[in-house]
Amino acid sequence: MTIKTLFGAGLLAAATLLHTLTAQAASDYLxxxxxxxxNLKDPKVRIIEVSVVPGVYERGHIPGAVNFAWHSDLVDPVRRDIASQEAFQQLLRKAGVNDDSTTILYGDNNNWFAAWGAWVFDVYGVDNVKLLDGGRxxxxxxxxxLDSRTSTPKAGNVTVKAANKELRAFLPNVLAAAEKRSDVQLVDIRSPDEYNGKVFAPQGVQELAVRAGHVPGAVNVPWGQAVAADGTFKSAEELKKVYAAVGIDGSKPIITYCxxxxxxxxxxxxxxxILGYDVRNYDGSWTEYGNAVGVPVVNLAGTVWGGK
Structure with missing residues (x-):
């Protein structure tokens, strides 16, 4: 066997090992x-659906899954905020989640709101939470x-920690990045038309801002670039290439917004x-930033106010 052949075999083995390690890393969260x-009948597995289309859970869901309404269960009913520590703990216990549970989240719309749920779980320090890759x-x-019967599990005993605000971005954090007062990278994951200011929001949505455009310095990587045709996440290697193409490589803290x-x-x-970068989600996103007074906005389409 030649040195060239040995070298090629070594590269192949290294690539195989890298793929294996990547798969193992991804399995920690997917x-x-x-x-x-x-694993549907595993008593330590709890399944939670977080969908946005009304009635989709009732029409039929994964057997054993309980339903979380993102706009009422996962948010505060009075102030614009995520659910309180007490309310979230009560919600999880009612869903049968224990301290040793493996919680699987899934939903419609490519797992958007299931991912929102995973983020809330993360803020409250709940361990062993995974997404169903590809979702509903x-x-x-x-x-x-699919099962149309409502699941009523035995009450769980999970203990929810105090919210970790370091895992969440707020308007002052985003403004500091926009004005280059912090070394944070901004990733706008909306469509190019939203990013450029051609449209204020996707067609048919109700949550709007009076200004269109994007936060200064933000790069645009629409969320769909992270998934394959079947809605599953791309491999870690592919994801690294997608974000590295716009200068996002994990070397700096990141804030995502939509x-x-x-x-x-x-x-x-x-x-x-999946990639292990230092990332915070800005849940105020454009409906807060685009309505805020005194903040800089980049608008490439030339719309200035109310679509004019």
Whole structure:
């Protein structure tokens, strides 16, 4: 065997090892539809659906899954904020989550709101939380079992920690990055038309801002670039290339944002959980920033106010 052949074999072995390690790392935060189907009856596995389309859970859900309404269960009913520590702990215990549970989150819309849920779990320090890779759409496309009966598990005993504000971005953090008073990279994951200011929001949505455009210094990587055709996340190697192409390589802290924080939660998951970068999600996103007084806005489309 020649030295060239040995060298090639060594590279192949190294690549195989890297792929294996990547798969193992990803499995810390993702599960496949096959894995979940085989573990549906595991008493330590709790399944939670977080969808946005009304009635989708009631029509049929993964057996044993409980339903979280993101706009009421995962947020504070009075102030614009995530659910309080007490409310979130009560919610999880009612869902049967224990301290030793493995919690699987999934939902519609490419897991946007399930990723939001995973981010809230992270803020409150709940361990062993994973996303169903490909979400509800992949489960249904594969013809896997759905159940229309409401799940009522035995109450759990999980203890939720105080919210870690270091895992969350707020308007002052984003403004500091925009004005280059902090060495933080901003990733706008909205569509190019939203980013450029051509449109204020996707068609048909209600949450709007009076200004269109993006935060100065933000790079645009639409959330869909992180997934394959079936909605599953791309490999870690592919994700690194996607973000490195716009200068995001994990060497600096990152803040992700979108319109209301759900799409950016999906990118937060890719960057933080799969790639291990230092990332915070800005859940105020464009509905806060685009309505704020005294903040700089970049608008490449020339719209200045109210679409004019």
């Amino acid at each position: 599960v496949s539809t096959d894995w979940l189907e085989k 759409a992949k489960w249904e496309a594969e013809g896997r079992q 319109r209301i924080g759900e799409r950016s939660s999906h990118t937060w998951f890719a960057l933080k959980k």
